[in-house]
Amino acid sequence: MSASATPAWFQLDWRRVGRWGGLCALGIVLVSLIGMPVGLDRRIIIEGRLSLGYLALIWMPLLFGYLVPKRIVLEGVENPDPGIRDVLAGLCAGVLAGLGPLLLILGIDNFNLRKPLVNWSPQLLELLTFGRGIGYGVAVWFAICAVLGLVGSSMHVLPANVRRVVSFIAYGLLFISVLEAAIDDLSEGFGLESLTDAMYARRGGLTVKFSIILAVVIGVLSIVTKGRVKGAANHYKGLQGAERKRASMLLFSGVTALCIVLPMFLGMIMNELLANVGLFLLLALGLNIVVGLAGILDLGYVAFFAVGGYTTAVLTSAESPFFTPELHFGFALIVVVAMAGLTGLVIGAPVIRMRGDYLAIVTLGFGEIIRLLFMSDWLKPYFGGAQGITNVPHVDLGFAVVKGTDPRSVFYMVLVLCVLAVYVSWRLQGSRLGRAWMAIREDEQVAEAMGINTVNAKLMAFVVGAMMAAVSGAVLAAKVGSVFPNSFMILVSIIILVVVIVGGMGNIAGVLVGSFVLIGVLGGPRQPGLLQEFQSYKLLIYGALLVFMMLKRPEGLVPSARRSQELHQEEFLQDAWLKGEDHDIEEAAEAAAAVGGSEGTGDQA
């Protein structure tokens, strides 16, 4: 690429531009044909300007524009400063991305492919052309894509401060409009309806006027808070001994107080959502021990959830076919924990000696077998077959009644159980058993050579995980008031696994964040999240997220610093190797070590 005729600012990496621009066009076509734009068009983000449907399309040119000029800054190699070339590259990629809408508009206008492609529809055409005709639509889309590509890529050129303000405003607006339901709910609780009435339009979405005000406020805030949060975090990390303990206690009590007070001001729907998040958090914490700490890839985890639910239903419901006395929930919970431990042993014993992938497949089978057993006619006299068991009573705690129609009460119960589970996880992680689990995860044979009884330790992980899942199942039964085999599909296992992976395996804080983000925003297998419109795309998004995380951020959303360093070091090396043409692998390794920072591998000879 040393053609002397082209000016320097026009010497783009055309291959890269072509690749990202093409991918983006493809992405736009795919997302459109999945039906997102039309399906999500009803959810307004900014009144009269932007719906979630359009947002589902336009984030792509923005992101891809940002990605085009992005590169790893290598040490010891000449790194050209980001400049006009990079912005141009974004612009070109954006223009290329405009081919996506072009293809769709012309395609839908001229061919009828509705038979194979359900979403190849006039509505999509209408949406893509803004109802103003083909020419207008094509032109506007090219303009939109080009401008967004330009904006995305100019992020590299903007001074850090401006970048910060811009991204804060974008994320802030998005956040506040996505959380509309929650904020509405909360303001009702606080009697601040007049505020939300001004914020959100009647048909949903932020009003234009308020968006502007909000943008200004967020912008100012982002400047004012610059460095504060990081500073506080660093200050916290720097604390030692007693002071650290005091700060931790303060933080913990703050969060606890928030968790106790907030639900009082929330309505039904939000409390229901929080209760669901809590239920899945409980599940995820258990699976985190099994997969994250002990490294056992258990894909049949839902089995224990089912055992918990069914045990509770059988023991407490008057309608359960063969056990009629109604036991109290508290007593049932003890039996549930014992049953779960027993099931953990029974399922665990035969599979625990298997190696990773075999174990995954066999547990997957067990998970499904348990559900089929509960559904079978053979066990119908015990578990009610496909009809399940209904009439699971409320939980009477003496001072309060926990029932599904009052999600706040459920949330409080789940909260207590979650706090308990977090504490148990945290203590286990630092314990001798926890260390044994991690050793097994790293190298089972050597762990055995250290004198660890690997079979017992792995069984323990299985059992502890099973117990947490079963407790969650018990609460689910009491909350819903019934259990059905179909509440315990394999899908539950998969989604919890995604939560654990996305959050960061073996990392309690990560699991917390993962549960809130995924279950809270997208929703659980059957439970709606904040973005109810995404209901039909949930699995797709979960899948895409899983692939993305495995490829790009194997350490999860909330990595422990050490873990992320190591994983990315490998990635840098791989990148360098793949792009062997550009630079030396050793240099990349050094750069990676430098990125690793203080823990760098300084004198690797």
Place this chain on the structure above:
Amino acid sequence: MSAEQSAGQTALLEFRKVNTHYGAVHILKDVDLAIYPGELVCLLGGNASGKTTTLKTLLGMVIPTSGEVVFDGEVVNHQPTSYRVANGVTMVPENRRLFKRLSVKENLVLGAYLRKDKDDIEADLEYVYELFPRVKERLNQKSGTLSGGEQQMVAIGRALMSRPKVLLMDEPSMGLAPALVQQNFELIQQINDEGMAIFMVEQNANMALSIADRGWVLQTGMVVLNDTAEALLANPEMRAAYLGEA
């Protein structure tokens, strides 16, 4: 030397006519071995001659099909690895095999997994730091990111943390730079001088025999030579096969 020892003392570790199989394949064939307190013994042999299998059989990770594995006079054929570790054997595995994503400190502490004496564990940690000042500097680093030489130190340190009577080492100089190999052997000798018996598998026969008291030579699972180190170094057969003199 070995004669007078076998007269006076019981062996720490002993094989009596041990045979092992992987599936139907016969690996160790009627192997007799003995390691006495304070000795530095090396086990030599070509690739696939069964050296690693010997160590695994000592540790209980491979169960002999016939013959006896004896610790201090006690037959331990049916005791699990944890029992044998608790009774004074540990291994520095081939290629070190640290717990890569765990910190150096965590690796060391895992070495003392079976011990309950907290204070003594602290003292032994200090001993390891003294032996390897480099390790102390890197306690919180993830062990997978250490250099090869540093990993070797941690692997040895981890093994020492169980307070073994006999330290089993599987090819400790594998993958180390020539300068480090020399240093590594000096270190092994130093640990041995402090009284610990060492049973070392090595390909580097010259070096190994130069520090060892005695050596055993395995060939396709059979002990073909067993003598003092000096005698082995002088043995013409040995020189031709293993010491690089054709």
